[in-house]
Amino acid sequence: MTFELLSRRALLKGTAAGVAAASFGLPNAVRAATNVTIGIVYVGPKDDFGWNQAHAVSIGALKATPGVKIIEEENVPETAAVAKSMESMINLEGANLILATSFGYFNPFMVDVAKKYPKVTLRHAAPLWEKGKHPDNAGSYFGYLDQAHYVNGVAAGLSTKTNKIGFVAAKPISSVLRNINSVLWGARSVNPNATLQVIFTGDWALPVREAEAANALIGAGCDILTCHVDSPKVVIETAERRGIKSLGHNASQAPLAPKGFITGAEYKWETIYKVFADAIAKGQPVPNVVFGGYDKDMVRNTAFGAGAEEPARKAAEAAIADLKANKPLLKGPVKDNKGNVVLPNASYDNFDRVLDGMNFLAEGVVGSIT
Amino acid sequence: MMAADPVSLPSAPPAGASGARGLFWLAYAEALAIPMLALLVSALLFSLFLLVLGKSPAQFFQLVWLGGFGTAFSWSNTLLRAAPLMLTALAVAIPARLGMTMIGAEGALVLGGFAAAAIALPMIGTTDPWLMNAVMLLAAIMIGGLWTGLAGSLRRYRGVNETISTLLLSYIAIAIMNFFVEGALRDPADPNKPSTRNIGAEAMIGKIPGIDVHWGLAFAIGACILLYILMLRTTFGFACAVAGGNPRAALAQGLPVGRLVVIASMIAGACAGLAGFFEVAAVHGKANASLAAGYGFTGILVAFLARHHPLAIIPVAILFGGIAAAGGIIQRRMGLPDASVLLLQGLCFVVLLASETLYGRLRLFNPALRTERT
Numbered sequence: 001m002t003f004e005l006l007s008r009r010a011l012l013k014g015t016a017a018g019v020a021a022a023s024f025g026l027p028n029a030v031r032a033a034t035n036v037t038i039g040i041v042y043v044g045p046k047d048d049f050g051w052n053q054a055h056a057v058s059i060g061a062l063k064a065t066p067g068v069k070i071i072e073e074e075n076v077p078e079t080a081a082v083a084k085s086m087e088s089m090i091n092l093e094g095a096n097l098i099l100a101t102s103f104g105y106f107n108p109f110m111v112d113v114a115k116k117y118p119k120v121t122l123r124h125a126a127p128l129w130e131k132g133k134h135p136d137n138a139g140s141y142f143g144y145l146d147q148a149h150y151v152n153g154v155a156a157g158l159s160t161k162t163n164k165i166g167f168v169a170a171k172p173i174s175s176v177l178r179n180i181n182s183v184l185w186g187a188r189s190v191n192p193n194a195t196l197q198v199i200f201t202g203d204w205a206l207p208v209r210e211a212e213a214a215n216a217l218i219g220a221g222c223d224i225l226t227c228h229v230d231s232p233k234v235v236i237e238t239a240e241r242r243g244i245k246s247l248g249h250n251a252s253q254a255p256l257a258p259k260g261f262i263t264g265a266e267y268k269w270e271t272i273y274k275v276f277a278d279a280i281a282k283g284q285p286v287p288n289v290v291f292g293g294y295d296k297d298m299v300r301n302t303a304f305g306a307g308a309e310e311p312a313r314k315a316a317e318a319a320i321a322d323l324k325a326n327k328p329l330l331k332g333p334v335k336d337n338k339g340n341v342v343l344p345n346a347s348y349d350n351f352d353r354v355l356d357g358m359n360f361l362a363e364g365v366v367g368s369i370t
Numbered sequence: 371m372m373a374a375d376p377v378s379l380p381s382a383p384p385a386g387a388s389g390a391r392g393l394f395w396l397a398y399a400e401a402l403a404i405p406m407l408a409l410l411v412s413a414l415l416f417s418l419f420l421l422v423l424g425k426s427p428a429q430f431f432q433l434v435w436l437g438g439f440g441t442a443f444s445w446s447n448t449l450l451r452a453a454p455l456m457l458t459a460l461a462v463a464i465p466a467r468l469g470m471t472m473i474g475a476e477g478a479l480v481l482g483g484f485a486a487a488a489i490a491l492p493m494i495g496t497t498d499p500w501l502m503n504a505v506m507l508l509a510a511i512m513i514g515g516l517w518t519g520l521a522g523s524l525r526r527y528r529g530v531n532e533t534i535s536t537l538l539l540s541y542i543a544i545a546i547m548n549f550f551v552e553g554a555l556r557d558p559a560d561p562n563k564p565s566t567r568n569i570g571a572e573a574m575i576g577k578i579p580g581i582d583v584h585w586g587l588a589f590a591i592g593a594c595i596l597l598y599i600l601m602l603r604t605t606f607g608f609a610c611a612v613a614g615g616n617p618r619a620a621l622a623q624g625l626p627v628g629r630l631v632v633i634a635s636m637i638a639g640a641c642a643g644l645a646g647f648f649e650v651a652a653v654h655g656k657a658n659a660s661l662a663a664g665y666g667f668t669g670i671l672v673a674f675l676a677r678h679h680p681l682a683i684i685p686v687a688i689l690f691g692g693i694a695a696a697g698g699i700i701q702r703r704m705g706l707p708d709a710s711v712l713l714l715q716g717l718c719f720v721v722l723l724a725s726e727t728l729y730g731r732l733r734l735f736n737p738a739l740r741t742e743r744t
Contacts, residue, residue, distance in 0.1 A: 045708070073698045075708035078660040080653045084447040085698045091443040092436065092699055104563050104660055108653075126562070171552070173562045202548070203659070370553075 036096060036280050038062060039089030041082060042074040043102035044205065050231040050250040055101045055125070057251065058269035065277045071095060078104030086113045090120050097276065097286065098122040114138040121286050123276070125269075127356065129289060139286070141272045144293035145175075145250075146182040147323050147350065148265030149226075151301050152247040153186020154319040155262050156224045157194045158312040159245055160187075166217030167198040168210055168227040168235045172369040174358045176228045179265070181362040183226060183247075185330060188364060190315050197222055198367035204230040214238035224262070236261070245307040252302045261305030263316060268300045293350060294323035326350065336360035337367075393737070400735035405675060408725040412717040419713065425704055437699040438692025446582035452691030453583065454479070456590035456683055457645035458669025460597055461518070461638040463678035465532070467601055468634050469614035470525070474518060474536025475642040476666025477543030482514035482643025483650040484547040487566045487657035488555060490573070499573045506569075507647050514643015515636040517543060522635025526628040532635070544662050551658055565658035575652035586648030591684060593641055598680035610634060642666060668694075671719050690715070 038059075046056040052074065063070050071093055076082050082105050089095035090113075098120060100110045106128045114122045114135040122138045129140035156165050165187060169176050180198055187194035197220060199213040206229075214225055214235045225239040226232075226247035233256060239246035240257040248254070248264020272290050279286045292298040301320065304313050323329065328350055334343035342360050361367055417427035438448050461475035486506035493502045521539055524530035550556075550566075557567040575585050601607035613620040613627045620627050649661055672690055676682035697711040733739045 039702075071702040073701050073708075076698070077663050079649075079663045080450055081663070081694075084450060084695065087443060088437065088447060088695075088698050089702070091441065093702065104658070108655055171564065173564065175562060 036067070037069045037071060037089075037094050038097045038099065038276075039071045039073070039086065039093070039095035040099040041076050041085055041089075041101060041105065042072070043078065043105075044075060044230055046072065046074045048231040049233040049253055049256070050229070052101070052230075054251040054267045055099075055269055058267070058273055059099075060270070062273050062277045065281060068277065068280065076102075078102055078109075080109070083109040083113050086110070086122070087116075090117055096120055097280070099125070101125045103128075110138060111135065123286065127291060131288070136288070139288035139290075141290040143267045143269065143272070143298040144291070144350065145265050145267060145299050146178045146355075147293040147329065148299040148301050149179040149182040149249075150186040150329050151316050151319045151323070152226060152263060152265050153183035153188075153194075154190055155186075155304075155308060155312040155316040156183065156226070156245075156247055157187030157189065157191035158315055159262055159307065159309065160191070160194060160224050162221050162223045163191065163193045163195060164220070164222040164224075165194065165196045166214070166220070166222030166225045167196055167367075168213045168217065168225065168229060169198055169200050170204045170229045171202065172200055174356060177361065177369070178355065178358045179228050179249075180365060181358065181360075182329070184362055184364050186319065189319070189329075194364070196365045198361065198365055200367070200369075201229065207231075207234045210234045211238050215242070218242050218244060248302050254302050254305050258306060260307040261302075262307040262312065263304050264302035266300050266302055268298050271297045291351075294320060295326045295350075323350070330355070335363040337363050337365050339363070396735045396737070400729065400732065401677060401679075403735070404725050404728050404732075405677065405722065407728075408722045409675075409718060411725075412714070412721040415717050415721070416714050423706075425706065429704060430700065430706075433700050433703055434693060434696040437696025443582075444692075444695060447695040448688060448692040449581070449583045449587050450691070451694045452687040453587040453590045454645040454649065454665040455669055455672050455687040455690055456594055457586075457641045458666045459672035459676065459683045459687055460593055460669075460680060461642040461645075461666070462670050462673035463676065463680060463683060464597060464601065464638045464641070465522075465631075465634050466673060466678040467607075467614050468610050468631060469617070470522075470631065470635070471533045472518065472521060472536045472635060472638055473533060473670050474521060474540040474543075474666070475638070475645075475669050476662060476664070477536070477540030478514040478518045478639040478642035479646040479649070479666050480540075480547050480661045481517050481543040481646070482510035482639075483646025483661045484550070484566075484657040485513035485643070486510040486647045486650045487569065488550065490569045491555065491567055494567060494570055494573070502569070502573050503575065503651060506651055507644070510643040510647035510650075511640040512643070514646060515640035518639025518642065519632055519636035522632040525635075526631050540666065547657060547661065548659060557656070563658060565654075565656040568655045569651065570655075573651070574655055575648065584648060584652035586645070586652050589644060589648065590687075593644065594680045594684050597637070597641075601680060606630075642669075668715070671715055675718065675722055 040059055042052040042055060044052045046052055059070055062068055071089055073085050076085050086098050089098060103126050106124045110122055110124055111134055114137050118137055124140050125142060127140055127142045129138055167180050167183060169180055184196040197217055199217060201209040201213055210229055211234050215238060217225060224245045225235055227235040227249055232249045232253050236246045236253045236256045240260050245260040245262050246257050247262050251266060253264055254261050275290055276286050328347045330348045332343050332345045332347060333341050336342045348355060361369060420427045420430055438444055458475040458479060461478060462472060465472040486509050489509040490502055490506050521532050521535040524535050525532045552564040555566050556564050577584055578588055601610060609625045610630055613625055613630050617627050645665060650657055654660060668690060672683060672686050676686040693711060700706055701708055730736055
C-alpha cells in the first residue's frame with residue numbers, strides 16, 4: 001500500500017511540474033524537457049556487437065534531445081528482476097517512458113508493470129502488443145530485419161563461388177526462420193543455384209558452439225557465413241580467420257572482418273526512437289505501435305566491406321530500392337525443404353501477418369527444425 | 371575445507387567444566403564477528419577497486435542502501451530476490467552440515483519448476499486453483515528432491531564426488547527442461563519464446579498482503595526456521611552433524627551415515643524444487659529458459675556466508691538480495707558495468723573463505739589460547 005502511495009507521489013510530482021511548466025507558457029520542447037526520463041533495459045551487455053548494441057547506439061538519438069534524460073540498465077534477465085528494474089526506474093528515478101528491449105520481458109513482466117503504473121508509458125521491441133488485450137499505456141515497436149537479410153542474400157548470391165551459404169542460428173523460432181529463409185530467397189533471386197545450410201546452436205549466446213558450427217559449415221564447403229545469434233562476433237571472426245566472406249546481423253560487424261565482410265542486416269532503431277523523441281518534445285502521446293522495414297527507414301544494410309564486389313553491390317542496391325518502394329520480396333507459391341507447399345499465394349505483402357508466424361525452412365535450405 | 375565446521379557451530383559449543391555458558395556466548399560472538407569482519411574487508415577491497423576506476427565508494431554504498439533498503443519499494447525489490455536465494459542457500463547448507471559440498475541447486479530449481487509447470491498442463495482451466503497449486507508444489511518438491519537425491523545416492527553407493535555430480539546434473543536438468551519446452555510440451559501459441567502453456571492468471575500465487583512480494587518469501591522463511599529446528603534441535607540434526615564432523619566415528623556409533631547422506635541431499639533438492647515452484651507459480655506462470663536465472667549459484671555464496679546455519683541464511687539472503695536489487699541503480703547512476711556487483715559478490719566469497727582460517731585462533735573469543743601462552 002505504501003508502495004502505491006510512493007509511486008503516486010512521484011507521479012503527482014511529475015505531473016505538477018508538467019502543469020506548472022504548461023501554465024507558464026513555455027515552448028513545448030522546454031516543457032517536455034523538464035520532466036521526461038526514459039529508462040531502457042537490455043538483456044545483455046551494451047557492447048555485444050549485436051542486438052543490445054544496436055539499441056544502445058540508437059538511443060543516442062534521444063540523448064541529444066534537449067533535457068531528455070536517459071537511464072540505461074544492461075544484463076537484466078527475463079525474470080521478476082526485469083519488472084523490478086523497470087519499477088526501480090519509475091520509483092527511484094521518476095522514469096515516465098520505459099523501453100524494454102528483450103522478447104521475454106513482455107509477458108508477464110512489462111504487462112504487469114504497465115497495469116501497476118497506468119501513467120507511465122511502456123514500449124516493447126517486438127510485435128507483441130495487441131489493442132484491447134494489453135494495457136493502453138503499453139505498446140510495441142519493431143523493425144522487419146528479414147528485409148535487410150534478403151539484401152544480404154542478394155549480395156551473397158553473387159559473391160559465392162561454391163553456391164553454398166552457411167547460417168549459424170540460435171533457435172528455430174519464427175523470427176529466426178524468417179531471416180534464414182530471406183537470405184536464401186535473396187540469393188536465389190539472383191542465383192538460382194544458391195543453397196543455404198543452417199546449423200542451430202540451441203541458444204542465443206553459446207560462443208563455443210557458434211565457433212564449432214561456423215567451422216563445420218566452412219568444412220561443408222560454405223564460402224559465405226552469416227548468423228542470427230545475439231552476438232555475431234564469433235561467427236564473423238571465424239569466417240575472417242578461415243579466409244571466407246561474411247554477412248552481419250543486428251549491428252555493424254564491419255570492423256571485425258576487414259577482408260571478407262560483404263554487408264550486414266542492421267536495425268535502425270534510431271528512426272523509431274526519433275519518432276518517440278519528437279512526440280515527447282511536442283507533448284504528444286508516443287504511438288502505441290511503430291513498425292516497418294526499408295519502407296519506413298527502420299532497417300538498413302551495413303556499408304559494403306572489402307568482400308563486396310561490384311555486381312553484388314549493384315544487385316543489393318537494386319534490391320534495397322525495391323524494398324523501399326514496398327515491392328513484395330516473396331514470390332509464391334513457396335515450398336518448404338520437404339516439398340510441401342506452405343505459402344500458396346503468388347505474392348505476399350512484406351508485412352503480411354501470415355509471415356510473422358513462419359515455421360518452416362524454405363526449399364533450398366539444408367537443415368532441419370526438429 | 372568446511373568439513374569440520376558444522377560441529378564447531380554455536381549449537382555445539384565446546385563444553386568446559388566451568389564457565390560453559392560464557393564459552394557458549396563467545397562462540398556465538400565469534401561466529402558473528404568473523405563473517406562481519408570478512409564483509410568489512412571485502413567492502414574495503416571493493417572500495418579500493420572503485421577508487422582505481424575513479425568512482426566514489428561513498429556513492430556506491432549510498433546507492434546500495436537506496437536501491438536495496440532505502441525505500442519501501444527497495445525493500446520489496448530486495449525481498450523478492452531474497453526469497454529464492456533463501457531456498458537455494460538451504461539446498462547448499464543442509465548437505466554441508468554433513469560435510470558435503472553440493473552445488474546443484476540451479477538444476478533442482480529448474481527441474482522442480484519444470485515439473486510443476488508440466489503437471490499443471492492437463493489441469494489448466496479445469497481444476498480448482500488451490501488443488502492445482504498443491505499438486506504443482508508436491509511435484510516440484512518431489513522432483514527436486516529426487517534429482518539431488520540421485521547425487522546423494524551416487525555418493526552413497528558409488529562413492530561419486532557429490533560436488534562434481536551435482537554440478538553436472540545441473541546442466542543435465544537444464545537440458546531436460548529445454549528439450550521438453552522446445553519440443554513436446556511447447557505452447558504453440560507462443561511462436562517466439564519456447565515455453566510451456568501458461569497456467570492461467572487464476573492459478574497464479576498472489577502477493578503477501580501489505581507487501582509487494584509473493585508468498586514464496588513466507589515459505590522460504592518458514593523453510594529456514596523448520597530446517598533450523600530439524601538440523602540443530604533434533605537427534606536427526608545431531609546425527610548429521612556427527613556424520614559431517616567425522617563419518618568414521620559416526621559409523622562406529624551406529625549412525626546410518628549413508629542414509630543420512632541421501633536424506634540430506636533430498637531435503638536440499640526439495641528446497642530448490644520449492645524455489646522452482648514459486649518461480650513458475652508466482653513469477654513466470656510457465657516454464658522456460660528464464661528459470662535458469664542463477665539463483666542456484668548465488669545460493670552457494672549465501673550458504674557459505676551464513677556458515678550453513680539455516681537461520682543465518684535469512685539475513686544473508688536479504689543482504690545479497692539487496693545488493694542485487696541495487697545493481698540497477700548503481701549501473702544507471704554511476705555508469706559502472708553490471709559485472710561490478712558480481713565482483714563485489716566474488717570478493718565477499720573469497721575473503722569469506724579466507725576468514726574460515728580465523729576460527730579458533732582469535733584470543734578474544736578463545737580464552738584457552740590466552741591461558742596457554744602465558
